[in-house]
Structures are given as structure tokens and as C-alpha cells.
Amino acid sequence: MPRKTSFLAGLCLATALPACTGFSLSTGPWPSIPPRASYTEPDGDEHVGPAVIVEGLTSDLANPLGSSPMVFDRVNKTYTLDYGRNVAGKPFFQIETLDDFAQIEVKYTESYIGLEHAQADGPYAFSNALGATFRVETFNITKTGEFRGYFIQGAQRWQSIKLVHGSGLTISKAGFVSSISMQPLDSIKGYFAASNSSYTDMWALGPRTEQLDCFPPGTQTATWDITPQGAYIRGQKPASTTHMTNVNNYTLTFETMIDYGGVGWRVDTEIDAIQATGPIFVLTSEYPEGTFANTDRSLVPPNTLVLGRGWSLQNQTSLPGFVLDKFPVDFAVMEKEWHTISTVSLGDSTYKVYLDGREIAAFNISSYGLADPNPFIPGGDNKGFALGPWQDQAAYYRNVILTSNNGNQILYSNNLTSMDVLPEFGVATNTDYICSDGGKRDRYAWLGDRLISAKTGLASTGDWKSVSGSAAQFFSRQTTAGQLPANTLFSPLDTRGVLIRTENVDPLLVDYDFDTVQVVHDYWMRSGDSAFIEKYYNQLVAMVSYSVSRALDLPTQLYGAPTGPKGIPLGGQKAQALGPAETISMILGLERMADMSEFVNNTRSALFYRAQANLSRDAIDTRLWNETGGYYAGTLGFAGFDLMDAAQVLLARVGTPERRAKVIDNLAPLRLPAGYSNGTRYVNTPAVVNPFNMGFLLQGFAMEQRTALAQELLDITWGPMIRQDRNYTGTTWEYLSADGVYPGLDLFTSCSHGWGSYATVFLTDYVLGVRATAPGFATYTFAPLPGFKSEWVHGRVPTPAGEILAAWGYEPSGKLAMEITAPAGLKGTVVVPFSGQYSVDGGQGQEGELEVEGGKTVTICQL
Ligand SMILES: *[C@@H]1O[C@H](CO)[C@@H](O)[C@H](O)[C@H]1NC(C)=O
Ligand SMILES: *[C@@H]1O[C@H](CO)[C@@H](O)[C@H](O)[C@H]1NC(C)=O
Ligand SMILES: *[C@@H]1O[C@H](CO)[C@@H](O)[C@H](O)[C@H]1NC(C)=O
Ligand SMILES: *[C@@H]1O[C@H](CO)[C@@H](O)[C@H](O)[C@H]1NC(C)=O
Ligand SMILES: *[C@@H]1O[C@H](CO)[C@@H](O)[C@H](O)[C@H]1NC(C)=O
Ligand SMILES: *[C@@H]1O[C@H](CO)[C@@H](O)[C@H](O)[C@H]1NC(C)=O
Ligand SMILES: *[C@@H]1O[C@H](CO)[C@@H](O)[C@H](O)[C@H]1NC(C)=O
Ligand SMILES: *[C@@H]1O[C@H](CO)[C@@H](O)[C@H](O)[C@H]1NC(C)=O
Numbered sequence: 001m002p003r004k005t006s007f008l009a010g011l012c013l014a015t016a017l018p019a020c021t022g023f024s025l026s027t028g029p030w031p032s033i034p035p036r037a038s039y040t041e042p043d044g045d046e047h048v049g050p051a052v053i054v055e056g057l058t059s060d061l062a063n064p065l066g067s068s069p070m071v072f073d074r075v076n077k078t079y080t081l082d083y084g085r086n087v088a089g090k091p092f093f094q095i096e097t098l099d100d101f102a103q104i105e106v107k108y109t110e111s112y113i114g115l116e117h118a119q120a121d122g123p124y125a126f127s128n129a130l131g132a133t134f135r136v137e138t139f140n141i142t143k144t145g146e147f148r149g150y151f152i153q154g155a156q157r158w159q160s161i162k163l164v165h166g167s168g169l170t171i172s173k174a175g176f177v178s179s180i181s182m183q184p185l186d187s188i189k190g191y192f193a194a195s196n197s198s199y200t201d202m203w204a205l206g207p208r209t210e211q212l213d214c215f216p217p218g219t220q221t222a223t224w225d226i227t228p229q230g231a232y233i234r235g236q237k238p239a240s241t242t243h244m245t246n247v248n249n250y251t252l253t254f255e256t257m258i259d260y261g262g263v264g265w266r267v268d269t270e271i272d273a274i275q276a277t278g279p280i281f282v283l284t285s286e287y288p289e290g291t292f293a294n295t296d297r298s299l300v301p302p303n304t305l306v307l308g309r310g311w312s313l314q315n316q317t318s319l320p321g322f323v324l325d326k327f328p329v330d331f332a333v334m335e336k337e338w339h340t341i342s343t344v345s346l347g348d349s350t351y352k353v354y355l356d357g358r359e360i361a362a363f364n365i366s367s368y369g370l371a372d373p374n375p376f377i378p379g380g381d382n383k384g385f386a387l388g389p390w391q392d393q394a395a396y397y398r399n400v401i402l403t404s405n406n407g408n409q410i411l412y413s414n415n416l417t418s419m420d421v422l423p424e425f426g427v428a429t430n431t432d433y434i435c436s437d438g439g440k441r442d443r444y445a446w447l448g449d450r451l452i453s454a455k456t457g458l459a460s461t462g463d464w465k466s467v468s469g470s471a472a473q474f475f476s477r478q479t480t481a482g483q484l485p486a487n488t489l490f491s492p493l494d495t496r497g498v499l500i501r502t503e504n505v506d507p508l509l510v511d512y513d514f515d516t517v518q519v520v521h522d523y524w525m526r527s528g529d530s531a532f533i534e535k536y537y538n539q540l541v542a543m544v545s546y547s548v549s550r551a552l553d554l555p556t557q558l559y560g561a562p563t564g565p566k567g568i569p570l571g572g573q574k575a576q577a578l579g580p581a582e583t584i585s586m587i588l589g590l591e592r593m594a595d596m597s598e599f600v601n602n603t604r605s606a607l608f609y610r611a612q613a614n615l616s617r618d619a620i621d622t623r624l625w626n627e628t629g630g631y632y633a634g635t636l637g638f639a640g641f642d643l644m645d646a647a648q649v650l651l652a653r654v655g656t657p658e659r660r661a662k663v664i665d666n667l668a669p670l671r672l673p674a675g676y677s678n679g680t681r682y683v684n685t686p687a688v689v690n691p692f693n694m695g696f697l698l699q700g701f702a703m704e705q706r707t708a709l710a711q712e713l714l715d716i717t718w719g720p721m722i723r724q725d726r727n728y729t730g731t732t733w734e735y736l737s738a739d740g741v742y743p744g745l746d747l748f749t750s751c752s753h754g755w756g757s758y759a760t761v762f763l764t765d766y767v768l769g770v771r772a773t774a775p776g777f778a779t780y781t782f783a784p785l786p787g788f789k790s791e792w793v794h795g796r797v798p799t800p801a802g803e804i805l806a807a808w809g810y811e812p813s814g815k816l817a818m819e820i821t822a823p824a825g826l827k828g829t830v831v832v833p834f835s836g837q838y839s840v841d842g843g844q845g846q847e848g849e850l851e852v853e854g855g856k857t858v859t860i861c862q863l
């Protein structure tokens, strides 16, 4: 709440010295704010090359290759390419010389260690994400000139190239044709720097991460090719259609021509959900001469039908994969010839597979006792078939026919020659502006996970489309019931594809809808885009009605334990809700809905949202407060709390300042070297630090003006991300190890994960201290966090009227100077981070808050 302005006009203090040595940005205790560099997105391809190339597989960069070519004079010769920080795109190789043909194995990884693993830091078989599933690719080089990979590799700092077949290969250049914006940071709207360059570097992680994660239309390209001969599909996660779901007792038949390696497909598997339990089939060819020399012949032997289950034939951290069986085929499976494959699913867990009319496998998938469907994980309701070969294979598919076994009725047929196939299977080039959770993974747009990254983009790149564009996609995928997709594919989808996928992961993540209200509200405050609020208001109402009806537990007024579509209580964190964390996400969502309702003159709705928010606020305070423990219980009736319960209490300012102080005191035991652990509510969770959660806590500390705690958290959690070692990516991480050494979740960790980027927002909003208090910064505050340790900080804050320039820093005398220059029309309130008097533009001493007009520079000097 703003304090009253008290001008001590006319009061001349005898002790008043000329406190500030100067009154312009160039002569203050800070350097001048650099002007924004101009930049135009290039029309054509943008190539990005490595910073250093060294011979061998090594992170020791002491002997760089310089401008000499990479000479592959023997099999197994390897070069390591270091791009210095994360880049993304389609790999290219400039081939200078070649004897006959050569095969190179290329690996990609965010942190160096991935290069030492057979699968690099992949595979990522979780979603069809318009990028590579595999992080190791083998290329057949048959001529000189530029060779270009097909798949986008979504984020990597490191790459290795190893010759696996051939000789006489020289590569003069390698790199990526960028799939993301390469805009230099000196040309984006936002800016921040501090005397301590650690903070300058931490801020820069945010906009770079945003560049790795947010994709303008047309940049993420289709991963299937439609040809007159059918769909040509290279090795990737098999993609699902939603046009034929939940059939029992049927036969799936298609024709296929293996181009190289083999062909793959799945049946009866969950469609883009969070489990994958249908059988995986990979049929390998006879491996003729010229087959990739590095083919893993124990995993995928020649002339074999490999049966798998789970996410893939390989494990990747929390994406388990299983090989159940291998069925040798007793004749040669020829490449470059058409074959007919039929899979009979009898609906009782038993399957038969026929190749060109001959039975090659018969099995009962349940009899292996592995990876059976888990009824407590939602999203298993829609199952179907999916098409896609295994790693380093490619095949044509055509004339897919699905017939019922009872009466041979044709239920589905598709010759896969029409371009509609791409949206049907969710593999078409993106037409919306989309933001992903991560560059390499999750290449999925998880709704609630944008809570922090959305702010980062707006505060740093100032690209409003990063929110308005991705919101356009979400709102276009809303169901009539009001549900928004908790996650969604990047590809354009048809109506049925949207409906089935939107319903799939819900209702586990109903709270994501409340997070989305917060994202939209924050967008409105920063961008001033009121037309957007008017446009989507009705859809927001529908979404919130749906979520409240699913989530609100009436007897307690807390966020309740949602149940699955069949009334089954859902597993995991949210089944144990009835606690502060999710309830507060609901409260904050409702309160922001009230603001937006008032704006559109929907007073009744505003009253309703506020009344409900207040009931739930009271419920937390009365039902969950544990006086003995000094915390809000994480779950009604249970002892202990979770880190997010505490963070959310601070963010929503639940309870009295005294209670919140106790909540903060109680965090001490959760302190790890690199942040705070998950909490005490959940036992057996790994001791890793989640920078997403640290973001909420950081803002909570800032709102409570606990500067020392906030600065310490900033240093310990984000310090490791700016450390220039071989794990550095120039972007923010999804998790980090408790000791800050990294990686938090092994190779699985996404190291360009926007949810970890709150440091950027914190530095702009609270350290520089410029925050909107009305849409579009029509009114704003300049209120730096008192006592933040830095000699000076300065920056630019994007607003729809142009940038606000702000700075503060200490004079040699130890007094603080501040300066603000806002575009005309914006009204600021300066809250000085010290007590006592100050002068304005060299005038007489005054105290309290100060109102400033835009269109000029105002300098404030502590007296
Ligand atoms: C290449 O390395 C693999 C294993 O790393 C080894 O089995 C093979 O013999 C090597 N080939 C040559 C030609 O050195
Ligand atoms: C690589 O190219 C050679 C020469 O054209 C060819 O014989 C071989 O089959 C190709 N291998 C693959 C895996 O495409
Ligand atoms: C994946 O890990 C599980 C154990 O978590 C193991 O049972 C399974 O065999 C592994 N799969 C592969 C392909 O190694
Ligand atoms: C398949 O295997 C499961 C588990 O062993 C068994 O319960 C089931 O009866 C089998 N089904 C058929 C049709 O054999
Ligand atoms: C599947 O259909 C076939 C043919 O009508 C029938 O013989 C068989 O019993 C059915 N299987 C199941 C499990 O219903
Ligand atoms: C394949 O589908 C297209 C469009 O759906 C149709 O025009 C064409 O006749 C079909 N071809 C075959 C061989 O079925
Ligand atoms: C709300 O009502 C006010 C006063 O009648 C009007 O000026 C304003 O345009 C209305 N806002 C909207 C979004 O309809
Ligand atoms: C309150 O907190 C204390 C200390 O953590 C704990 O021992 C006690 O069981 C809690 N009370 C309830 C009702 O959960």
C-alpha cells in the first residue's frame, strides 16, 4: 500500500551538502546506459558456428584447431565442437573432400558429460516436438558441398563428430542453421547491468533462455515428409493419429518401404499423454552393405522384430523404456522394396504380427510383467496407433488400413499422400507463435510452467508476442467445457486432435489454469494490451469456472484433491492438495480475474471472484496454521510443509507479518548449498534444487523486504548457472544439484528451461526496482529493494510507450543516488530504499514517496 507523500518543501537543512556529484546518467555513480543497438531479423538462413574445435573427445580446449579443417583420416577419429553457450538448429557440414562415401556419428549435448554417453543427453521420446528425438545421429555423406541434417536439435553447447565409416573426409566448416532468433542482447528492449558483473550475467541468462524456448511461426519444421509414395519418416518418436482411438480386436495393416535400417510403429498406446504403454515395434532390415557401421546390433539386430514398451527402447532418467522381446525373422527383410505389415490386436493383451502374409511374432504383452498401465496416472483414456522408425532408420509408409476382426469392417484408411496427414499426426510446421518449456526438453508447452518464463520474456526481450502469441494457441484449443490444454503439441492440429489431447493430461493439472490467469494478468500489466483482455475475457471466465468446479473443495474452501475422469483419486503431489500451495495459486488466479472483470465492467463476477478468494484466504489462515510449528501445514491435518507452501504464503501475503516471519524462520532447515530443498511434507524426494520453486521464494523474500535472504538465494541458486565451466550453457537450468555442481536431474536436465529464469525478473522488478502498478506502466513504482549489495545497477524496462531508464548507486560519500527517465505520459512513484531525506534534481530535502512525471529525467540524492 502506498504511503502518503510528504514534501518537506521549504525546509532547508543546515547539513544539506551537495550530495550527488552530478545529475545525469552519464555522470552518476553508474556508467551511462548503453543505447539499444539496432537489429533486423535476417531473411534467409542464419548459420552459427562453434567457438572452438579440438581434436578428440575432450573438454580441454587448450589446442584449438583454428581455421584448419577437420581431417577424418581414420575410423573413430573424433572432433569436439564447443559453441560456448547453447545454440539450436539443423546441423550442417561443409564437405571438402571425400573418398567414396563416409558415415559420421554426431552427438549433441547441453553439458559436456553427454558426449561421453552412447546416447549423448537423449533420447527424448516424450513428445512429437518438431525436433530430433535422438541426440545422436548418423549421417551418410556421399558428396562434397554442404550437407544438412533434417531434424532441429533444440539446444546444445557441445557437439562431437566421429568418423564411423570411410576415409579421406575433410570438413571445413560445421555448425547449425539456426532455428531460433539470434538477436544479440544489446538490441533487445530490456537491459540490466550491475557493478558486480555476476548480476549482469545472471540477468542475461533469462533473455537467452527465452530465445532458446520461444519460436515464431514457421521456424520449427515438420518432421514427416509427404511424398506421392506415402509418408517418408525418419527415426523419431512414433506420432499418433486421433482419428481412430480405443478400438478393440482389430488389425492394423500398412505398406512400407524401408529406405535404410528399419521401420517402426506402435499400437494401443496413449496419445501424447504422460504414460506410454502400448507395444513398440521396430522391424529391422537385413542390413545390406552400406548400413550405418555404428548400428547397435545387440539392441536392434538385423532381420528382427524388436518388441518394446514404455517411452522408447532405451531409458532416459525418468522416461523408462523396455525391450521385452526380439523375434528373429527367418528370411531377409529387404530394403527399398514394398512390404505389407499387419498387426493383429485381439483386445486381450495378445498380438500377432505378419510380414508379407507370414506370421513373424505372437505374444501376450502382459505376460512380460513390465510397464503395465498405471490407473493412477491420468491420460490413458485415449489410445491409438502411431508411426515412426527407430534411431537412424527411415522408411516410407502408405495405405494404412484398420479393420475390425469381427466382420472385417474398414474403420480407418489413409494412403498418407495428402498434406492433411501432418496436422492429423501432429507433425506439421508450427503456424502459431509458441513457447516451449525447454529447448531440448520438454519440447512441450506446459501451461503452468510459463508462470515465470512469461514474465522473463516480457521484462527482457520485451517481445509481447511471446505471451500473446502462445495464448492465441492455447485459447484456440479450449474445449467447450472450458478446459485449456495443460500441455500442447507445437504442430497445428485438427479439431479432433485438439479435443483429445486437451482432455488427455487434465485434470491432474487444474491449477495450471489459475497460473494461466496470472500469466495473462502479468502480460496485461507489462504490455498494457487491454484489447487482449477484452478478447479473451469470456474464455478466461469459462476456464476459471471449469477449474473452480474441479478444484475447489467446498467443505474446506481449499484447493481439493482432484479425481480422474472415473472418480479415481490421482496420484502424485496434487492428490495430497488441501494445502496452501495450490490453494494460493487458485486465490491469486481469482483475485486477478476480479481485476480483469472490473476492467471489462463485469462487477458481479469481480465480486464473486474476490469473495471466493477471501473465503479461501481465511480457510488457509484458520485451518492450516500450526502455531506450535510456526508454519502453514502443507496438507490439512498433517504435520510438515513443502517449500512451495511457504513460498506461496509469502507471495500472497497470507496471514500476519508475524506469521510470515515464522514461516521464513522455518525455512532454515531446508537450506542446501545451492538453494532450498523441496520441503518436509514429502519424504524421499531427491535432494535437488528446483530453480522454478526458488523463483517463487525469491519473489516472496523480496515482497517481505528480506533483502539479505533474497540476495543470498540469488547468489547460491543462480551463481552456478553463470560459472564459466564445461557445464555452462548461458541459459537457465531446470534443476541443479544440491551442491550447485549440476546437473540436478542427470542428463535429463533441461539446461535452457525458462522456468528457472526468475533471476532476470527479480533483478529488473526488485533490484532495479521498476514495476508496473497499472496496465502498460501507466503508473509504476521505482522501489529498489533496500540494502541490496551492489555499488550500482542500471537498466531499461520495456513498456508499450518505450523503455523506462533507471539507475541507482552509491556516491563516494556512501549516500545513494537514483535516477529515472520514463516515456511521457507514464506516472511513477519513487519509494527510496532508505529512510531520511533526499533531494530531487538538486532541490531541497524531502521525505516519503515521490511522484514523478514521464518525459524527463529525475535525479534523487540521499541527504
Ligand atoms: C573404433 O572404436 C570401436 C569402439 O570404440 C572399436 O570397437 C573399433 O575397433 C574401433 N575401430 C577402429 C578401426 O579403430
Ligand atoms: C550410404 O551411401 C552409400 C553410397 O551411396 C550407399 O551404398 C549406402 O547404402 C548408404 N547408406 C545409408 C545408411 O544410407
Ligand atoms: C530401464 O530401467 C529399468 C529399471 O528402472 C529396467 O528394468 C529396464 O530394463 C531398463 N531398460 C533398458 C532398455 O535398459
Ligand atoms: C496374458 O498374460 C497375463 C499375465 O500373465 C494373463 O493374466 C492373461 O491371462 C494372459 N492373456 C491371455 C489371453 O493369455
Ligand atoms: C476378436 O474377434 C475374433 C473374430 O470375431 C473372435 O474370434 C475373438 O474372440 C475376438 N477376441 C476377443 C478377445 O474378443
Ligand atoms: C490417396 O488419397 C487421396 C486423397 O485422400 C486420393 O485422392 C487418392 O485417390 C488416394 N490414392 C489411393 C491409391 O488410394
Ligand atoms: C467500462 O465502463 C466505462 C464507463 O461506462 C467505459 O468508459 C469503459 O469503456 C467500459 N470498459 C469496457 C472494457 O467496456
Ligand atoms: C504442528 O507442528 C508440530 C511441529 O512440527 C508437529 O509436531 C505437530 O504434529 C503439528 N500439529 C498438527 C496438528 O499437525
Ligand SMILES: *[C@@H]1O[C@H](CO)[C@@H](O)[C@H](O)[C@H]1NC(C)=O
Pocket: 573, 678, 682, 685, 686, 687, 688, 689, 690, 735
Ligand atoms: C519435489 O516434490 C514434489 C512433490 O513430491 C515431487 O513431485 C518432485 O519430484 C520433487 N522434486 C524434486 C526435484 O525433488
Ligand SMILES: *[C@@H]1O[C@H](CO)[C@@H](O)[C@H](O)[C@H]1NC(C)=O
Pocket: 196, 197, 198, 199, 714, 715, 719
Ligand atoms: C559479486 O556477486 C557474487 C555473487 O553472485 C559474489 O560472490 C561476489 O563476492 C560479488 N563480488 C563483489 C566484488 O562484491
Ligand SMILES: *[C@@H]1O[C@H](CO)[C@@H](O)[C@H](O)[C@H]1NC(C)=O
Pocket: 111, 113, 725, 726, 727, 741, 742, 743
Ligand atoms: C559439471 O557437471 C558434472 C556432472 O555432470 C560434474 O561432475 C562436474 O563436477 C561439473 N563441473 C565441472 C567443472 O565439470
